[in-house]
Amino acid sequence: MSEPIIKVERLAYSYPRKELVLYDINFEVNKGEVLGIIGPNGAGKSTLCKALNGLVPHFYGGKYGGRVVVAGMEVLEHTVAELSTKVGIVFQDPEEQMSGLALTVWEEVAFGLMMLGFPKEEIVRRVDEAIKQVGLEGFEKRSPFELSGGQQQRLAIATVLAVKPDVLVLDEPTAQLDPIGKFEVFSVIKRLAAEGSTIVVVEHEIEELATFADNILLLDQGRVKAYGPARDVLTQVEKLKSLGVDPPSVTELTYLLNKELGANLEVPITLDEAIKIYAEALGVS
Amino acid sequence: MSAGISLLKRTAVEANTIFQRLDGRVKFLYFIWATVLVYIFYDPYLTLAFLIVTLAMAAYAKVFKPIAMTLLIIIVPWIILGVLILALPFGFPWNKTVIGYINVLGYRLPVYLEGLGWGITWPLRISVAISSALFFYLTTNQAKLVATLFKMKVPFKAIYMIIATFQFIPLLFDEANTIIQAQISRGLKTDVGVLQRIKNYLAVVIPLTISALNKVQTRAITLESRGFSAPVKKTFLYEARLTAADWAFLGIMAAVTVFLAWVYVTIGYSPVAHLQWIWA
Numbered sequence: 001m002s003e004p005i006i007k008v009e010r011l012a013y014s015y016p017r018k019e020l021v022l023y024d025i026n027f028e029v030n031k032g033e034v035l036g037i038i039g040p041n042g043a044g045k046s047t048l049c050k051a052l053n054g055l056v057p058h059f060y061g062g063k064y065g066g067r068v069v070v071a072g073m074e075v076l077e078h079t080v081a082e083l084s085t086k087v088g089i090v091f092q093d094p095e096e097q098m099s100g101l102a103l104t105v106w107e108e109v110a111f112g113l114m115m116l117g118f119p120k121e122e123i124v125r126r127v128d129e130a131i132k133q134v135g136l137e138g139f140e141k142r143s144p145f146e147l148s149g150g151q152q153q154r155l156a157i158a159t160v161l162a163v164k165p166d167v168l169v170l171d172e173p174t175a176q177l178d179p180i181g182k183f184e185v186f187s188v189i190k191r192l193a194a195e196g197s198t199i200v201v202v203e204h205e206i207e208e209l210a211t212f213a214d215n216i217l218l219l220d221q222g223r224v225k226a227y228g229p230a231r232d233v234l235t236q237v238e239k240l241k242s243l244g245v246d247p248p249s250v251t252e253l254t255y256l257l258n259k260e261l262g263a264n265l266e267v268p269i270t271l272d273e274a275i276k277i278y279a280e281a282l283g284v285s
Numbered sequence: 286m287s288a289g290i291s292l293l294k295r296t297a298v299e300a301n302t303i304f305q306r307l308d309g310r311v312k313f314l315y316f317i318w319a320t321v322l323v324y325i326f327y328d329p330y331l332t333l334a335f336l337i338v339t340l341a342m343a344a345y346a347k348v349f350k351p352i353a354m355t356l357l358i359i360i361v362p363w364i365i366l367g368v369l370i371l372a373l374p375f376g377f378p379w380n381k382t383v384i385g386y387i388n389v390l391g392y393r394l395p396v397y398l399e400g401l402g403w404g405i406t407w408p409l410r411i412s413v414a415i416s417s418a419l420f421f422y423l424t425t426n427q428a429k430l431v432a433t434l435f436k437m438k439v440p441f442k443a444i445y446m447i448i449a450t451f452q453f454i455p456l457l458f459d460e461a462n463t464i465i466q467a468q469i470s471r472g473l474k475t476d477v478g479v480l481q482r483i484k485n486y487l488a489v490v491i492p493l494t495i496s497a498l499n500k501v502q503t504r505a506i507t508l509e510s511r512g513f514s515a516p517v518k519k520t521f522l523y524e525a526r527l528t529a530a531d532w533a534f535l536g537i538m539a540a541v542t543v544f545l546a547w548v549y550v551t552i553g554y555s556p557v558a559h560l561q562w563i564w565a
Contacts, residue, residue, distance in 0.1 A: 053510055055506055059509060080514070081516070084511060085512070089510045091507065093503065095456070096500055096503040096507065097503075099507075101427070101448050107428060107522075113520070114520045115511060115519060116515050116517060119520065120522060145456070
């Protein structure tokens with residue numbers, strides 16, 4: 001078994017002069033794995049994301065306990081700038097992630113590499129590659145502020161990909177997007193996941209998350225309520241509902257059919273699985 | 286959207302004339318040089334000549350419109366107000382030479398040369414400063430601007446503050462519009478007296494300030510996550526370096542400086558209009 005690229009041990013944290021927002025968090029992420037983090041608002045999901053690249057505690061301060069190790073670097077012992085080559089983080093609001101120094105999409109993607117002092121030739125190569133990865137070819141000379149929400153979020157992902165971090169952290173990347181924007185961003189995430197990127201993603205769109213997450217971590221009020229393979233967590237329908245998290249519709253439907261009508265169906269977590277299971281149950285091909 | 290705001294929304298597509306290709310430092314020097322010279326001389330014709338040259342260069346560089354719009358909005362009202370206040374008999378001690386009379390509401394008022402000269406020269410000087418500064422800003426590609434300022438030993442954090450401010454002002458205006466609309470939807474009355482209108486501003490300014498502070502924090506987090514504070518030598522995609530065109534431009538500026546120094550010594554500070562210093 002490969003060495004975990006992210007190791008979180010007994011992590012506890014509180015913002016300055018506030019109550020604890022994370023209690024005794026433990027989990028691991030292996031290389032090439034996708035971890036989905038779910039939970040109601042205020043569960044501590046975003047704080048946990050910020051703990052992975054050192055913004056917690058270096059930027060915010062506060063009380064910190066336990067250990068977070070990413071790509072062999074203990075977060076507490078390295079600056080956010082040092083960790084930025086290991087962990088790339090994408091936030092909710094795409095517009096707020098723009099550097100403010102770049103006039104074009106191309107320059108925006110180059111910004112992080114320039115800040116990190118990469119050689120010019122390497123910057124050119126990596127920027128072109130990252131723009132291609134998120135499907136923004138042809139937009140290189142456009143202003144970042146002229147793009148749609150989905151395009152801006154893909155640009156934000158490209159800015160991170162250009163640095164080639166070991167881990168990509170996406171904190172509700174589709175929260176502020178319209179359906180088309182969500183579709184565009186999920187397409188990129190799924191492609192990156194299929195290509196073997198290590199991704200930690202906070203997402204409320206559980207139906208989508210179920211299609212590409214290997215493991216799921218369920219947070220509530222700063223505590224881990226469930227953690228394990230996506231199927232094991234997402235099929236805990238009662239638990240998810242009690243915490244205000246909607247499981248995938250097909251999962252809930254099948255769970256209720258089993259419970260209320262005594263059906264004995266395997267519980268799916270994606271639409272594709274559901275079609276297969278129901279087709280078999282109904283005897284149609 | 287006002288001209289001032291649209292001016293800040295520079296597009297990425299820029300013309301590629303000789304002025305765009307000039308080094309940013311040369312254009313910055315032109316801004317300082319022209320501004321200082323029009324302040325040394327007190328002559329509306331000479332100041333106008335500087336303004337015309339700057340606007341001609343701006344027109345060639347295809348950035349005439351935003352500069353002209355800014356001047357129209359800021360300078361024209363200033364000249365009208367300045368001339369009216371300074372040239373008419375409001376008791377200013379420098380007004381001595383009467384050059385004519387005008388009828389205002391049945392009163393025959395004298396127009397003074399000193400006030401007229403000052404009322405025109407003063408805003409024109411500002412015009413030269415504004416137009417040459419905008420000429421520098423609008424014809425210098427942002428990547429080149431950053432490299433130029435860095436080469437001028439401006440600390441990188443200060444460069445960021447200067448450049449990013451220009452980009453974020455339009456966003457702040459958009460945010461203010463959203464807040465105003467939201468407050469109006471909640472019953473904020475706009476057809477009210479001046480005092481109530483000032484109170485209304487609080488309903489916009491407070492949420493705008495909070496929102497701006499939140500945005501600044503998010504921006505700081507994002508920049509930090511992208512290596513902004515990394516203790517390494519930053520890479521600039523553009524190298525600021527002087528070319529033959531830059532040297533030629535500097536040469537013209539040097540020649541004009543020598544010529545104007547000779548004019549100042551032999552003719553004086555108002556070589557064309559022959560105005561007297563108003564406080565003399």
